[in-house]
Amino acid sequence: MIDKAISCLNAVEMIPDGAVLMIGGFMGVGTPNRIIDELVRQGRKNLTVISNDTARPGVGIGKLIDANAISKLIVTHIGTNPITGKKMIAGEIEVDLCPQGTLAERIRAGGYGLGGVLTPTGLGTTVADGKRVIEVDGKQFLLETPLRADFSLIAAHRSDYRGNLEYSLTARNFNQVMAMASKVVIVEPEHIVPVGVIPPDMVATPFVCVNHIIARCN
Amino acid sequence: MDAKVVIAKRVALEMKDGQLVNLGIGLPTAVPNYLPANMEVYFQSENGIIGLAAAPDAAMTDPSLTDAGGGYVGAIPGAASIDSTVSFGLIRGGHLDVTVLGGLEVDEAGQLANWVVPGKMVPGMGGAMDLVTGAKRVIVSMVHSAKGKSKILKKCTLPLTSVRRVDLIVTELAVIEPTPEGLVLREVAPGVTVEEVIAATEAKLIIPKDVPVMAIGTDEAPVAKAAQA
Numbered sequence: 001m002i003d004k005a006i007s008c009l010n011a012v013e014m015i016p017d018g019a020v021l022m023i024g025g026f027m028g029v030g031t032p033n034r035i036i037d038e039l040v041r042q043g044r045k046n047l048t049v050i051s052n053d054t055a056r057p058g059v060g061i062g063k064l065i066d067a068n069a070i071s072k073l074i075v076t077h078i079g080t081n082p083i084t085g086k087k088m089i090a091g092e093i094e095v096d097l098c099p100q101g102t103l104a105e106r107i108r109a110g111g112y113g114l115g116g117v118l119t120p121t122g123l124g125t126t127v128a129d130g131k132r133v134i135e136v137d138g139k140q141f142l143l144e145t146p147l148r149a150d151f152s153l154i155a156a157h158r159s160d161y162r163g164n165l166e167y168s169l170t171a172r173n174f175n176q177v178m179a180m181a182s183k184v185v186i187v188e189p190e191h192i193v194p195v196g197v198i199p200p201d202m203v204a205t206p207f208v209c210v211n212h213i214i215a216r217c218n
Numbered sequence: 219m220d221a222k223v224v225i226a227k228r229v230a231l232e233m234k235d236g237q238l239v240n241l242g243i244g245l246p247t248a249v250p251n252y253l254p255a256n257m258e259v260y261f262q263s264e265n266g267i268i269g270l271a272a273a274p275d276a277a278m279t280d281p282s283l284t285d286a287g288g289g290y291v292g293a294i295p296g297a298a299s300i301d302s303t304v305s306f307g308l309i310r311g312g313h314l315d316v317t318v319l320g321g322l323e324v325d326e327a328g329q330l331a332n333w334v335v336p337g338k339m340v341p342g343m344g345g346a347m348d349l350v351t352g353a354k355r356v357i358v359s360m361v362h363s364a365k366g367k368s369k370i371l372k373k374c375t376l377p378l379t380s381v382r383r384v385d386l387i388v389t390e391l392a393v394i395e396p397t398p399e400g401l402v403l404r405e406v407a408p409g410v411t412v413e414e415v416i417a418a419t420e421a422k423l424i425i426p427k428d429v430p431v432m433a434i435g436t437d438e439a440p441v442a443k444a445a446q447a
Contacts, residue, residue, distance in 0.1 A: 026265040026302075027288030029281070052265075052302070053344075055288070079341025080288070088340065095340075100264065101306030101348035108303050121310060121351045124381035127343075157282070169299045170266045171282035176301040204301075 028060030030171030032188035111180025163210030221390035269297025328383035328396025
C-alpha cells in the first residue's frame with residue numbers, strides 16, 4: 001500500500017509562494033488548522049486562496065490574512081473579517097466575490113471535467129458583468145467557468161491509511177467538492193483509522209483523490 | 219412590542235407544517251422562537267445541515283455542528299448533513315420552500331439589495347443571491363427605515379441581489395406584498411395607521427379598501443396555530 005502519511009512540515013514545504021490553494025471550511029469550521037498554522041510559520045506569501053470566507057481575525061483562514069500570506073481571494077463573503085475588508089480597500093488583496101452556490105459549482109466543474117456551469121444566480125446583477133448569458137429552453141443562465149487549484153487543503157473527520165475520507169456534520173461543507181479539483185490534495189483528518197474501519201458506503205471522498213494525509217504528529 | 223419581536227412574530231405566521239426554510243443572519247434568526255409548539259418546520263443552514271435546532275447546553279455542543287455564522291447549534295433527530303453542492307442544489311433547484319432574509323433596500327419592482335454598499339461595506343453575497351434566485355418564496359424581514367430614511371424605495375440605489383421580485387416584505391410597521399402592479403399594503407402593525415406607513419415609505423404603496431392589523435397578539439408569546447387559519 002502506498003504510504004500517504006506525511007508530516008505537516010513536509011506537506012507545507014511542497015507548497016511554493018504564489019500557489020493557488022483551495023481551502024475547505026465555513027467560518028473556520030472544517031478548516032485544516034494545522035496546515036494553516038504551518039503555512040504561517042513557514043512564511044508563505046502571495047497565495048491565491050479559493051474558499052467560502054476568511055472566517056474571523058485569528059481564526060482559520062483569518063490567520064493567513066493576519067500573516068499577509070494572501071494576495072488574491074476567490075470567496076463568497078468577507079464581512080466577518082474586517083481585516084480582509086481593510087486589506088482589500090488598501091489594494092493589498094484582490095477579492096473576487098462569487099455567490100456561494102456558484103462557487104461550489106465552479107469547483108465541482110473544475111473537478112468533474114466540465115467546461116463550466118449554467119446558473120440563474122447573478123443574472124441581471126453586477127455578478128453578470130462580462131459573462132456570457134446562454135438561453136436554454138427559453139430560460140436565461142449565466143455561464144460560470146470552472147475553478148481548479150494547485151493544492152486542495154481539506155479537513156476530514158476520519159481518514160483511513162489509504163485516504164478514504166469521512167466528514168462530520170457542517171465541517172463537511174466545501175471539503176468534499178474541493179477534494180476533486182486540485183492537482184495535489186492534502187487532507188488533515190481528526191483521526192486516522194485502519195483500512196476497513198470506514199465502510200465503503202460511508203466513504204464520502206474515495207482514496208484515489210487524496211495524495212497526502214497529515215500524520216498525527218510532526 | 220419591540221420592533222424585532224413584531225417582525226419575527228409576523229414572519230412566523232408565514233410558516234407552514236413540513237416546509238424547508240432557510241433563515242438569513244440577523245433579524246430572521248429570531249423567527250423560530252415564535253413558531254407554535256406543534257408546528258414542524260425544517261430549517262436548512264446553507265453550510266450543510268437540514269434540521270437545524272437551537273444551541274444545546276454548552277456541555278453538549280459539537281464543534282462540527284454550526285450555523286452559517288459559525289455559532290454552535292443543535293440538530294433535530296433525523297437531521298441530515300450535506301455538502302455545499304447539495305446545499306445549494308436544494309436552494310437553486312426548487313427544493314427550498316421559504317427563505318427569510320434581511321434587506322438594505324427593496325423597491326417598487328420588489329427587487330432586493332442586501333449584499334454590498336459600494337465603497338463602504340463589502341461583506342459579499344454569501345448565499346443570498348442563490349437564495350433569492352432559487353427559493354420558492356422569498357420573505358424580506360427588516361426594519362422599515364434606517365437613520366430616518368425609508369428602506370422601501372421607488373428604485374434601489376444599491377447593487378441588486380437578484381432581479382427576482384420578492385414575495386413579501388415584513389417590517390415593524392407593515393406587511394407589504396410586491397405584485398406586478400406595485401407594492402400592496404397588506405397589513406399594519408398593532409397601533410400603526412395606514413397613513414403612518416405611507417409617510418414612512420418612499421415607494422408608492424397601493425392601498426386596498428381593507429388593511430387589517432397583523433394577527434400577532436399583544437404580548438411576546440407565539441401565536442397559536444389555530445389563529446393562522
